[in-house]
Amino acid sequence: MGQGTDSTTSTTSTSGDRAREQARRAAEGLSHLSGFGNEHSSEAEPGALPIGRNSPQRAPLGLYAEQLSGSAFTEPRAHNRRSWLYRIRPSAAHPRFVRTDNGTLRGAPFEETVPDPNRLRWGPLPEAPAGTDFLSGLWTLGGNGDARQRCGMAVHLYAANASMTDRVFSDADGELLIVPERGALLLRTEFGLLRAEPSQVALIPRGVRFRVELLEESARGYVCENYGRPFTLPDLGPIGANGLASARDFLAPTAAYEDVEGPVEVVNKFCGNLWSAVYDHSPLDVVAWHGNHLPYVYDLRRFNVLGTISYDHPDPSIFTVLTSPSDTPGLAGVDFVVFAPRWLVGEDTFRPPYFHRNVMSEYMGLIEGAYDAKAEGFVPGGGSLHNMMSAHGPDRETFERASAAELQPQKVDDGLAFMFETRWPVTLTEQAAGAAHLQPDYDAVWQGLERHFPAP
Ligand SMILES: O=C(O)Cc1cc(O)ccc1O
Numbered sequence: 468m469g470q471g472t473d474s475t476t477s478t479t480s481t482s483g484d485r486a487r488e489q490a491r492r493a494a495e496g497l498s499h500l501s502g503f504g505n506e507h508s509s510e511a512e513p514g515a516l517p518i519g520r521n522s523p524q525r526a527p528l529g530l531y532a533e534q535l536s537g538s539a540f541t542e543p544r545a546h547n548r549r550s551w552l553y554r555i556r557p558s559a560a561h562p563r564f565v566r567t568d569n570g571t572l573r574g575a576p577f578e579e580t581v582p583d584p585n586r587l588r589w590g591p592l593p594e595a596p597a598g599t600d601f602l603s604g605l606w607t608l609g610g611n612g613d614a615r616q617r618c619g620m621a622v623h624l625y626a627a628n629a630s631m632t633d634r635v636f637s638d639a640d641g642e643l644l645i646v647p648e649r650g651a652l653l654l655r656t657e658f659g660l661l662r663a664e665p666s667q668v669a670l671i672p673r674g675v676r677f678r679v680e681l682l683e684e685s686a687r688g689y690v691c692e693n694y695g696r697p698f699t700l701p702d703l704g705p706i707g708a709n710g711l712a713s714a715r716d717f718l719a720p721t722a723a724y725e726d727v728e729g730p731v732e733v734v735n736k737f738c739g740n741l742w743s744a745v746y747d748h749s750p751l752d753v754v755a756w757h758g759n760h761l762p763y764v765y766d767l768r769r770f771n772v773l774g775t776i777s778y779d780h781p782d783p784s785i786f787t788v789l790t791s792p793s794d795t796p797g798l799a800g801v802d803f804v805v806f807a808p809r810w811l812v813g814e815d816t817f818r819p820p821y822f823h824r825n826v827m828s829e830y831m832g833l834i835e836g837a838y839d840a841k842a843e844g845f846v847p848g849g850g851s852l853h854n855m856m857s858a859h860g861p862d863r864e865t866f867e868r869a870s871a872a873e874l875q876p877q878k879v880d881d882g883l884a885f886m887f888e889t890r891w892p893v894t895l896t897e898q899a900a901g902a903a904h905l906q907p908d909y910d911a912v913w914q915g916l917e918r919h920f921p922a923p
Pocket residue numbers: 780781782783819820821823825829840853859860886
């Protein structure tokens with residue numbers, strides 16, 4: 468954006484406009500480091516990164532060295548995650564954390580309601596009151612596991628209309644996979660800046676401090692909070708060395724730091740509750756770093772969609788972008804799955820998702836357009852929950868249309884849907900079970916599926 472725009476807006480702008488303009492300028496021309504799970508390194512000032520050792524007697528440029536671990540020190544090399552941060556002040560220089568209001572954010576264990584076997588569907592979150600930032604706009608739908616045991620996941624939604632200012636957030640309970648549905652976000656993290664817009668996803672690892680600034684007037688989306696093993700790329704087995712999400716399309720930031728003296732609130736989610744401490748400087752003061760415990764963004768439009776070129780509808784595991792493995796091979800704590808534009812060519816095949824009852828539990832959201840199993844009611848910003856063994860699949864209208872369709876090659880490119888699929892049932896929060904945007908009669912989409920089997 469040029470200088471001219473700057474001076475015209477400054478006469479009429481509110482502080483929100485100014486914050487957005489600043490964020491937009493910061494989000495221009497960001498540089499990235501490409502690759503998944505890599506050991507990257509980056510320095511915002513030449514010579515800030517020590518060479519040949521992590522902890523020299525005196526770190527370069529008077530910086531403090533600090534290690535941030537995402538795995539136990541002793542985990543196998545393939546799972547081991549840590550980064551070294553070289554910062555203006557050590558994170559340890561802070562006063563006591565005190566409890567602060569959890570707002571509409573909840574954590575595992577989820578015990579507010581009884582797990583519900585019904586198929587459930589919500590419309591989008593209502594508009595947030597003015598001045599709601601990403602953190603105060605987080606609204607928990609439900610989840611499973613226990614943050615204190617580092618297992619399970621939570622489904623959150625967010626609706627925001629203000630940038631976070633003078634405060635940063637970090638989640639000791641797990642990593643955050645942010646799925647914007649409306650409005651691009653600027654994520655200022657300890658490792659540098661990332662931009663994420665609808666159809667891209669961003670991942671903030673456990674414990675990493677970050678601030679979310681809005682690049683548009685409002686923002687809305689979904690968050691999968693993963694208490695378990697960090698998301699990784701799925702094995703490809705017989706698919707071969709390429710396919711699905713490609714490692715090089717995952718982009719980490721390059722180092723960028725704030726040198727800000729003055730009060731900055733650090734809000735820490737710890738075992739389900741929010742705790743706050745006011746630092747006397749910005750903790751986004753990391754001048755250089757190296758390691759593999761890193762935030763990243765990924766563009767879902769880069770996903771290489773595979774499917775049948777003969778017959779039958781493949782199971783949606785073929786659409787897995789990221790998986791959080793459990794101790795049982797092949798059984799994920801949570802998978803992140805995308806239903807991206809693709810060709811359908813199956814011969815003599817019912818092409819939309821089949822009717823099914825699964826041991827895994829499925830939360831689905833819609834980033835844009837429509838989803839091929841649901842003719843109506845499943846809308847962008849909304850979501851559905853099909854818990855363990857609940858019977859679901861195409862709605863009546865979709866079933867009738869797809870059963871009668873002439874089977875030409877067909878491009879499905881009118882939507883982008885995703886699924887958080889988890890091994891444990893999702894238990895709702897009270898606010899989700901009683902929400903005004905919970906659709907009262909979701910069951911009706913499967914009513915009127917007629918009997919075609921000949922009568923006795
Ligand atoms: O729409 C769903 O329920 C998700 C889903 C999609 C699919 O193609 C097959 C199974 C499945 O659970």
